[in-house]
Amino acid sequence: MAHNTVDPRRVELLLDRPDTEGPVVYWMSRDQRVRHNWALLFARFRAQSMRQPAAVVFTLAPSFAGASPAHYRFMLTGLREVEKDLEKLGIPFFLLFGEPAETLPGFLDEIGAGTLVTDYSPLNISRRWKSAVSQSIVIRFFEVDAHNIVPCRTASGKQEFAARTFRPKITALLGDFLTPFPENNLRQASFPHAPPDWIRAFDSVAGGSGSLPDAWPESGEKAAGARLGTFLANGLRNYADKRNDPNAGTVSHLSPYLHFGQISAQECALCALEADVPATSRQAFHEELIVRRELSDNYCRYNRHYDSYAGIPAWARESLEKHALDARYHLYGESEFAAALTHDGLWNAAQRELLATGTIHGYMRMYWAKKILEWSASPEEAFNTAVALNDRYALDGRDPNGYVGVAWSIGGVHDRPWFERPVFGKVRYMNAAGCARKFDVKSYIRRFSS
Ligand SMILES: Cc1cc2nc3c(=O)[nH]c(=O)nc-3n(C[C@H](O)[C@H](O)[C@H](O)COP(=O)(O)OP(=O)(O)OC[C@H]3O[C@@H](n4cnc5c(N)ncnc54)[C@H](O)[C@@H]3O)c2cc1C
Incomplete structure (x- = not known):
């Protein structure tokens, strides 16, 4: 080119x-x-x-x-x-x-x-x-x-069924698209213009120009680049083995920057290619950053109901509805979930992580959404609650990844039917014992105890 x-x-x-x-x-x-x-x-x-x-x-x-x-x-x-x-x-x-x-x-x-x-x-x-x-x-x-690294409409002309159907299409095109960027540093002759009214901007939508919540990352392209540098130096090496441990500090925390477009996924992927890390870690990172992330754009492009229960596959809807009247041993509404007032210390810790930092560790995000399904009056209500809380509190929310994360956890999107069980039907189940097998649950709860 x-x-x-x-x-x-x-x-x-x-x-x-x-x-x-x-x-x-x-x-x-x-x-x-x-x-x-x-x-x-x-x-x-x-x-x-x-x-x-x-x-x-x-x-x-x-x-x-x-x-x-x-x-x-x-x-x-x-x-x-x-x-x-x-x-x-x-x-x-x-x-x-x-x-x-x-x-x-x-x-x-x-x-x-x-x-x-x-x-x-x-x-x-x-x-x-x-x-x-x-x-x-x-x-x-x-x-x-x-x-997207591979342009969304080029990657596939239809809604993909799962990562396994999307991956070969993306992989075949990476040679064309995962290429270095041309630099364009030529300064053009400026034309006169009024400067943006930042005071009005902050006053009108941001409640003034005060500081950001303490535990949030710093905003901007430079901060995003610094975060990528820290991840490449410290986290990426262990990404293949430790990415499902929320206490390990292995994941990139790039999602807010990617969501606001303050960093380019293509640049992140290229830098990972050059990093001196085990190939398994690089591949695992590329799988999330490229295949999973771009699969979310694919879902939202070809499924207009991406942010609602109506968008989920028929097998999941039929199965969830068959179990709609199953007994729920705990029932919460949106405001109790929002305030982290459930009986489960692990779930509350995840919600508190969201409230404090603007994100939840990826593994805990699945647990968070699946328990909303288990403890809501209906699967549709659960879907709406999860989307509403994610959009309202997540710094990286209002994003295809958020809608697909909820649709995967609650509606089986990009997943397959599992063994049938109460409330979940054939949608994949998850419980605290599974978390305990992966990481030190008590330590995670302590980190977000209040
Ligand atoms: C219920 C639920 C809600 C979610 N909500 C959001 C959201 O609002 N915004 C968001 O960006 N992601 C969301 N995700 C996907 C994923 O959990 C986050 O992208 C990831 O945890 C972000 O942390 P990180 O940047 O440290 O990720 P890393 O593990 O370092 O991954 C690097 C990048 O790859 C992409 N990625 C990682 N995991 C996934 C995934 N499962 N699906 C798609 N892309 C992925 C992200 O862009 C991420 O920044 C959600 C997942 C679930 C199950």
Whole structure:
């Protein structure tokens, strides 16, 4: 591939209009970073070839799938860094307030934009935004998959059944796509523009510009890079053997950065390739980061009901419904789960980890969701509770991985039928004894005891 192009399989033309002169505007949404960003690279290459300036715009919508003010604060802190880094390249950063379809078309007219570029997300809200914007603009509009290593629509044209059906498709394409990024550090001549109103931004959605919760990671592209460095130096080596032990400190904690697009999965995967670690650890990390993560985008792209009980496979729904009237020995509603008020110290510790740190260790996330199924009045209520809590409290929530994590745990998505048992039917069961076989449960509970 030529050095200053983006693989055409990464790019989809959302609105075909004749080329027009004027700035090439990248509407940044899911991929909030300057480096290793195929959508920004595409906008810059196009701007350079058309001898036009590039610009970046972010539309700050008042609500996004239950995100909390603290989530917005995390995001805005990262975007402030994006603005500064773009400034070094002479690229202006604009911040608009409101729904994209109400603000973006007017802005594009105002600056006389010639082309619009955006990044890719399979989530329904993003599709609605893009379709509404397409109906109100008159310039060419491209979408570039800057999130997946293998572009989602190239990896597969249908909803995949399981990781085992998806893995060979991804593996066959990795040679084409798991390649180093071109650098594009040329500074362009800037054009005059008003700076973003960060005070208004923090006040309107983030409850002011106060600090982030103590146990949360630092936000931004630099912090993300530092986290990756620490993981490569300390965690990755033991990833194959210890990733299911929440006390081992082996996992990467990259998910909030990947969710907000503050780091590129492709860059993480490339760095892991170069790390001096056992091949089994590298392979296990690639399995999660590439196959499992991109399988989540596949599910959300091809299953419009990805965030609801209606999306789960028929075998799981039939089996769960057959057991809908089974006795539940403990019953909780969303508010008791949210406040970590169950009878189970291990479950409460997981919920407290979520409340304090914004994530739960991956192994405990499965336990967390499966017990919500066991202790809710119905499987559908359990599904809704798990999605609501994950979206409300998880820093990496409101993400395809979150919807698929819940759908896997409660609805058997990407899994197979297991032995039938009460409440769970044929959906895979999990219990505290299983956790105790994997790690020191008491020590985990102590870490999140209050
Ligand atoms: C009920 C439930 C809810 C979940 N909610 C979320 C969520 O809101 N956001 C989120 O990003 N992940 C979610 N996951 C998937 C997974 O648990 C997290 O991605 C992982 O724990 C994040 O921690 P880490 O970055 O240290 O992961 P690592 O183990 O270091 O893995 C590296 C990266 O690989 C990806 N990955 C790891 N495990 C999975 C997986 N099982 N499925 C898909 N991708 C994976 C993630 O992007 C992760 O950051 C959920 C899983 C379950 C069972």
